[in-house]
Amino acid sequence: MSRDLVGHIQDTMLADALSERYIAYAMSTIMSRSLPDVRDGLKPVHRRLLYAMQQLRLDPTSGFKKCARVVGDVIGKFHPHGDVAVYDALVRLAQDFAVRYPLVEGQGNFGSIDGDGAAAMRYTESRLTDVAKALLDGLEDDAVDFRPTYDNEDHEPVVLPGAFPNLLANGATGIAVGMATSIPPHNAAEICRAARHLIDAPDATTAELLAHMPGPDFPTGGVIVEDPDAILQAYETGRGSFRTRATWAVEQGRFGTWTIIVTEIPYQVQKSRLIEQIAELMEQKKLPLLGDVRDESTTDIRMVLEPRSKGCEPEVLMETLFRFTALENKFSLNMNVLDGDRVPNVMGLRGVLRAWLDHRHEVLVRRSNHRLKAVERRLELLDGFLAVYLNIDEVIRIIRESDEPKPALMTAFSLTELQADAVLNMRLRSLRRLEEIEIRKERDALEAERSSLQGLLASDRKRWTRIGKELEATAKKFGDGALGARRTQIALPPKPVDLTAALEVDREPITVLLSREGWIRAVRGHGLDIEAQKFKEGDGFHMAVECQSTDRVCLFTDGGRAFTLRASDLPRGRGFGQPVRVLAEIPQDEATIAMFAVDPEQRRLLATAKGKGMIVRAADLVAEKRTGKQVLNLREGDKGIICAEAMGTHVLILGDNRRAVIFPLDQMPEMTRGMGVTLQKYASGGLRDLRVFDREAGLVWVAGAKPRSAADLAALDGKRGDAGKTAPIWMTRKQA
Template sequence: MSDATDDPQPHDEGLTLSEPLSRAIGERYLTYALSTIMHRALPDARDGLKPVHRRILFAMRELKLAPTGGFRKSAKISGDVMGNYHPHGDAAIYDAMARLAQPFAMRYPLVDGQGNYGNIDGDGPAASRYTEARLTRAAEMLMEGLAENAVDFRPNYDGTLEEPVVLPAAFPNLLANGASGIAVGMATNVPPHNLDELIAGCQAMIDNPAITDDELVRHIPGPDFPTGGVLVEPPENILEAYRTGRGAFRLRARWHQEDLGRGTWQIVVTEIPYQVQKSKLIERLAELIQTRKVPALADVRDESAEDVRIILEPRARTVEPEMLMGMLFRNSDLEIRFSLNMNVLIDGRVPKVCALSEVLRAFLDHRREVLVRRARHRVEKIDARLEVLAGYIIAFLNLDRVIQIIRTEDDPKAVMLAEDWGGGVFLTEPQVEAILNMRLRSLRKLEEMELRREHETLTAERADLVALLEDEGRQWARISAELAEVRRLFGKEAPGGARRTGFAEAGTVEEVPIEAMIEREPITVICSRMGWVRAMKGHQPLDAEVKFKDGDGPGFAIHAETTDRILLIGSNGRVYTLLGANLPGGRGMGEPVRLMVDLPNEAAITGLVVVRPGQKFLMASSEGDGFIAPAEDLVAQTKAGKQVLNLRGGARTAVCRPVAGDHVAVVGENRKMLVFALEELPEMARGKGVRLQKYKDGGLSDAQTFTLAEGLSWKDPAGRTRTERDLTEWLGKRAGTGRMAPRGFPRDNRFTS
């Protein structure tokens, strides 16, 4: 390639071309990208269809599958589409056709399906050999005018047939049914809308071409999804999304509270968000119950038949329904964000992110072009018919001569063309052809009055069409009238035409703390030495005998409540958060805490404490460094926990104790104890801390806070509580070495065993 120039050079008699690799790849990838953008992924703003959908509808029209006619096997339809217009896989064609028939996917289905075409649970359609289909009235209106030169046609992929470049589209299908697709370097996602509102917006735009986005959104307030739901997006956000062509809509399930009597109730979900599979939604809700992420939810059942009916049972009747739903909206697909990205093809060629007004303008301009082309086509047909009628009238007035020529002349056509029919009137070739092609029995129909009446009617129609073509105001009035007819057929008064998606304010329900949704009950939390945790009902004695697994033993036991957040302190310096209501019951041996939080296997549990508002904790490492940490800064929001103590080398977390008092007592592994003022410790959320006590060998064994005036207490080996009130010998400044612990201090060098 070293001798290659910027221009391709022919070699080997033109059979081989040499060109730079960058150019070769660039040109070919650009060709592929353009093909994907224009012929696969992005819809046309005029009819709202991609080529595969357009070809499916056109092929069904060619098969004469009218809404009032019979059904045909889907395999036959997809086979015709693949063989005649769309040379791709029949599975892809059938999937696209099936979606056009799904009432939960299309706001206004374009295919009338018979058989199993899938369901809202996410099940796919049956094989194409089992299902049948025909066009709907909406699809028929999209193609109205194809036989009247309303749009351009182009050769199909092998040049044997012709297909429409775009459909005439009697209504704004792009916005009515929505579209989605991923192209090369761009994507599109347009939600469905209500056709009654769209037509109102189109008519407002016809009346006022300079209409503002604010005025347009009064007619089209937001999407209208086939599965209903409730839009909780603020109006100003919807307006901004329609103005820019990009944005998102928060869509929630529709629900209501059902009274079961005696103070009990349940929640019934009747509509779920668009494109959410009901089966996966139920699985997610069941997972929330199992993992206890939403403790107030006790059970979920699917009682759906034709309509959606999902039952949500609360754990306690005291739970507020709005609070429960707020948590479910946050943690499941009962609420989704539907993205808006109106990236569409303008005039079938240029991809552009359009505002709502631009999309409607593209549709209306297309409708005007369709109207003009159909009018011109009709004028041409009328002119041809008027010419034939003039010939019929001449033949009627000279019927005997016409019959004589036909009976006696070898070439009647030439004779009739040369004949003067009176006053220098001659017949044209189309007139002669029409006369000669008449059947004998049709001669009796040649009544002058009938011919002249048809001639007058067509002449008046032609004059009306010519006036229409010459007056833009008349054209827009005609388009508005046609849209009014569509509105009559599919508007809010028609079956299924009323708006399905409602509007509401999101409110602040989702910000309710999870503790507010849990029934408050006392529990005793027990964690074994190997990390098996359980919660026994009520406040049991902390020294009560409890069974453990073989080889395991007691670790920690604390009193708490189901609404409490419990901090589990790992030896790795991280603090993990458990919710009392989420802990397993006390009937068995519990569950491994490592299934609930991401505590590494090599890290031990060094503490278990309950969070209280305004509480502070003394955090210290085995190296003798520590600080005071507010409880709120220790609470973690994820299973990974929160790093609080920064540790080096083989250091580990040694102490996490609630702060109570004005002094700190520290004892090292060398049995030396130091007492200093609590105010000498800094308050921080994370870090290494400051030196508590200095050691030559070993490290920190234990530390606790206390009130100096009340003395320092500990338990002796016999279990008796001893209090040392005169601590003058051990008082000092932070980071000192301290003095040997008092006589009778526990041999394990800990204040509490």
């Protein structure tokens, strides 16, 4: 450090300093930890693990070494992070229930599907698998670039040659700063066939590729129940999800009894936690059809589900379990990866396969050039050997008599410096006449190989033909046997099953009450006297909805979220009910603006304070999860204020500026989620009120009043998005 800088203080804006450091941290997380490389499908820690194990000569045919030795080499030479994180990464690469094609073969306790952890690294041993060997094949042939390690004492590969399609075959998950990745495992043979088709037809569509590779292939099996169009859209855009169900079968018993045997569970679901979840729901009496659950698993999964009564249908019982437990699970697809230029990018299936094939093409060119140079060097040596065979006595004389034999040999036999060095370094007994035949055979073979390599490098078609053959060999090698066989079935989505009767909910009229403080309860009957209902001290009535006990009730908040509750799950009795935030994870800063019984055929008009709105089908507002569903996307400072039934022909919008506009309802777009469209323009203020009405029947502005006719409203007619006209006095007086 310069003496002039000692004690120097430089003023910097805190915001600039924080921004600079946070961006550096974010980029480090994205590039070096969370996102895999599209070419070899590995994150840096996994790549360094495999490279370190290759350096330790832990090939599939060699012996095992302690995992502590491997982890020590990785963190000491390549990956300056904690040993626990590195060992966890090593363990996962060896778990056949976590990765579809394990890259590490483990010896010892490497955990289980029940969620048990692995033994300490000093007790376990490991070595590479054939899959990892395929990923590493070519490193010694200048197939990829190397870079200095963190301490500049060694070098490590930037990316592996990747003869195995690891990104899609084993998938990847990771959370970075502002982005994440989630890629499910697939079948390697199917990937190779799809890639081969892309070589033969570079303009192939995603649908054509999916004919060879129909979907994920999870290591734990299961059944994917997803619409084919949804699968196509997911692979086209790189974003989507796959609904996976457990594999089950009915096992008949004596006297007409039966049990259900679950043999495969969804990917990344812990079996022990799944059984605990089922047991908890049974205690809460939310699985009335299930009598008992047992775990009879050994090395294979065997969960036994006993029905409460042999009279119920197995399909109905399983539907209740799929709805409430992790026997049905969703795996997200977000193919966010580092592309060939190490830039984060969300790719579709075609883009991922194209990037991998381009990498394999580059590897082939580099390996061919490397081999060609080696062949030419060897041919040069062999030409030198052949040149001196007929003059061995002269060679010996020159070496014996000359002070500088090297230039003398080069002059006497027209040798290059490399050839002269090789002759001088050879033992005399190697220069026997008998070996000339062997050298000429080797020279002829190398001449043929050189010609083949030159032809390969000169022809793009030959290179892609070679890559196609490599893909066929990979598909054959890793597509046969228990490892390569497809494990996950792909089926059409099941038809909806009405579980009302199965869940033994008696249908009766109820009224759901919600207080100002957010307490919710259900009271039997309709037409209640609200004033006679009791609330906690300081609390009071907020809203109510009449429905049936078998209905679902939707709560819509000013944050644009929809939450769904089952009416049968709501507290009953004479108490004050239960806080609604116990039943649904409604944020503390959001208030409920609407509550209604879900009718799948009904439509709702959503509107914000700043005059944005859209129409949503009630079925699209349903969210079974506690976190709800974000339906209305809001700008900063905006909030939802109206969720009205969209039944009628026209919409009336009244703004804070006392201007109103009426336009046809069909000018409103129907969406599943979004920001909506402009309902009315405002110079200042926002939306004050909104009504949906039938033009012929007229508008009832005040309850009990006479409807306003079409003639009364004609002056306010306009188009959606107009600023509107001054509202009549009878309208603004009601709002005052």
